[in-house]
Amino acid sequence: MEKPNIKKNDQIELNIEDLSYEGKGVAKVDDFTLFVDNALPGEVVKATILKVAKSYGFAKATEIIKKSPHRVETIDNVYTRTGIAPLSHLEYSEQLKFKQKQVEIDFKKAKLDIKVNPTLGMENPLHYRNKAQVPVRQVDGKLTTGFYRRHSHELVPMENYLIQDPEIDAEIVSVRDILRKYNVRGFDEVNFKGQIRTIMVRRAYYTGEMMVVLVSRVRDISHYKEISAEIMKNKDVKSVYLNINSKKTNVIMGNEMILLAGSPYIDDKLLGHTYRISPRSFYQVNPVQTQNLYQLAIDKAELNGSEKVVDAYSGIGTISLSLAENVKHVTGIEVIEDAVKDAQQNADINKIENADFIVGKTEAVLNDWAKDNRKMDVLMVDPPRKGLANSLIDSIKNLKPRKMVYISCNPATLARDLALLSDTYNIGEANPVDMFPMTNHIECVISLNLK
Numbered sequence: 001m002e003k004p005n006i007k008k009n010d011q012i013e014l015n016i017e018d019l020s021y022e023g024k025g026v027a028k029v030d031d032f033t034l035f036v037d038n039a040l041p042g043e044v045v046k047a048t049i050l051k052v053a054k055s056y057g058f059a060k061a062t063e064i065i066k067k068s069p070h071r072v073e074t075i076d077n078v079y080t081r082t083g084i085a086p087l088s089h090l091e092y093s094e095q096l097k098f099k100q101k102q103v104e105i106d107f108k109k110a111k112l113d114i115k116v117n118p119t120l121g122m123e124n125p126l127h128y129r130n131k132a133q134v135p136v137r138q139v140d141g142k143l144t145t146g147f148y149r150r151h152s153h154e155l156v157p158m159e160n161y162l163i164q165d166p167e168i169d170a171e172i173v174s175v176r177d178i179l180r181k182y183n184v185r186g187f188d189e190v191n192f193k194g195q196i197r198t199i200m201v202r203r204a205y206y207t208g209e210m211m212v213v214l215v216s217r218v219r220d221i222s223h224y225k226e227i228s229a230e231i232m233k234n235k236d237v238k239s240v241y242l243n244i245n246s247k248k249t250n251v252i253m254g255n256e257m258i259l260l261a262g263s264p265y266i267d268d269k270l271l272g273h274t275y276r277i278s279p280r281s282f283y284q285v286n287p288v289q290t291q292n293l294y295q296l297a298i299d300k301a302e303l304n305g306s307e308k309v310v311d312a313y314s315g316i317g318t319i320s321l322s323l324a325e326n327v328k329h330v331t332g333i334e335v336i337e338d339a340v341k342d343a344q345q346n347a348d349i350n351k352i353e354n355a356d357f358i359v360g361k362t363e364a365v366l367n368d369w370a371k372d373n374r375k376m377d378v379l380m381v382d383p384p385r386k387g388l389a390n391s392l393i394d395s396i397k398n399l400k401p402r403k404m405v406y407i408s409c410n411p412a413t414l415a416r417d418l419a420l421l422s423d424t425y426n427i428g429e430a431n432p433v434d435m436f437p438m439t440n441h442i443e444c445v446i447s448l449n450l451k
């Protein structure tokens with residue numbers, strides 16, 4: 001492919017042909033591909049070239065010459081600029097089709113002939129997130145909250161985050177103002193100075209309980225008694241933590257977690273059970289769709305009450321406990337020890353006696369099970385983005401659960417794993433579930449039956 005004669009900062013007119021998996025417009029200059037921010041298929045745009053690499057480049061649309069009928073005009077482009085809601089300029093029904101198509105593309109690449117059903121969307125696809133982690137900086141001499149400009153650590157000040165629970169947005173502003181009152185400084189990443197790096201707020205959807213975590217570069221907690229007392233004046237806030245992160249890193253939280261006020265956890269409900277959530281627990285961010293996703297996964301497992309089930313990558317036990325009443329026994333496997341403690345406690349709180357939880361890597365635990373010839377009827381997997389380890393796929397083929405349900409947050413690794421399992425399993429239809437409206441993230445659930 002010949003590199004065209006274009007360079008950074010050039011202005012150029014482009015025909016947008018497609019949408020990339022990241023939600024960027026795709027245009028061709030001769031055979032060279034450009035990924036264009038804020039551009040939709042069918043549009044003609046004037047664009048500024050941002051970067052030209054060897055085989056592709058990046059640009060941003062500065063003027064829309066011909067508009068897509070699916071463009072949403074009312075949304076402030078701060079959301080696409082910052083990457084908090086990179087698909088918010090695309091009509092919601094088209095977002096759902098885009099996600100279905102992405103799964104189809106990944107399956108095709110892996111030579112899988114699997115039907116992909118329409119994406120299960122939300123009735124109200126805004127303000128769904130139950131958790132926010134917003135960067136904090138010093139802007140014009142004031143501690144300021146917002147979101148990063150795309151591909152940078154430059155803060156764009158913001159008060160309405162579009163996809164977060166509005167109560168969380170209001171709480172961030174309130175905490176910001178309390179910190180300002182006590183002259184606490186926002187983080188200066190360039191000179192590695194200042195104090196507060198991130199504010200994390202979680203709000204339980206069903207109970208309304210909130211947790212606030214202030215992530216600080218330094219351990220100076222001179223005013224924190226007053227600050228946490230003021231934060232606790234909001235009666236919904238049940239828990240305030242200080243987390244110390246003194247490292248030069250993009251990882252948000254450090255190791256030290258200090259409870260400043262209130263309870264160490266908050267409680268939420270899912271499918272009728274109560275869950276205890278600690279500051280570091282993995283907990284699904286879209287409470288409405290989580291219930292739909294879990295119910296779909298449980299339905300696909302076609303349980304009759306007699307099964308031994310393994311719930312791999314079990315987090316705080318939410319899937320295990322949601323299906324426990326429909327099975328003989330369920331064993332959760334999770335690598336984070338604290339999450340397993342939470343899961344055990346959650347089983348006790350909900351008086352569920354046929355569930356146990358093992359700390360360990362799924363691939364290691366099930367390798368041992370395969371060696372010991374231990375049996376299971378149904379295997380649920382809900383791995384992180386990288387999908388299943390190769391060694392786990394080998395163990396599954398030895399253990400031969402008669403049914404598997406795979407919940408995936410990355411269709412590319414899902415397709416790879418399904419292709420590897422397809423000699424042993426018949427693969428059912430895929431159901432994308434929109435857990436992350438306005439973003440390019442895709443969740444998908446699919447069942448596999450032993451041949």
Ligand SMILES: C[S@@+](CC[C@H](N)C(=O)[O-])C[C@H]1O[C@@H](n2cnc3c(N)ncnc32)[C@H](O)[C@@H]1O
Pocket residue numbers: 282283284312313314315316317318319333334335336339360361362363382383384409
């Ligand atoms: C996508 S989350 C799913 C959690 C849970 N099923 C839920 O719905 O809340 C993936 C979980 O897998 C855990 N994890 C990551 N790698 C693992 C591994 N190799 N073995 C077991 N658990 C792992 C993570 O800590 C995280 O809790």
